[in-house]
Amino acid sequence: MLENLKRNKVSAIASISFFIGSTLFLPFFGDLAIIGIWLFMTGSALMFWDSVK
Numbered sequence: 001m002l003e004n005l006k007r008n009k010v011s012a013i014a015s016i017s018f019f020i021g022s023t024l025f026l027p028f029f030g031d032l033a034i035i036g037i038w039l040f041m042t043g044s045a046l047m048f049w050d051s052v053k
Contacts, residue, residue, distance in 0.1 A: 010050045018043030 017039045023029065024036025 008050075010046055010053075014043045014046030014050060016043075017046065 021036045021039030024032045
């Protein structure tokens with residue numbers, strides 16, 4: 001598993017960013033929604049970049 005993470009660093013970071021950003025959209029984390037937006041957008045951009053490279 002660690003070997004896969006080493007090879008797919010960008011994909012792993014993108015997925016974690018996307019997941020945490022999505023979680024921050026939940027009503028419980030309402031005060032952190034702006035951070036969630038930025039994490040969501042960053043994760044999406046990294047996923048796109050990883051698929052194009």
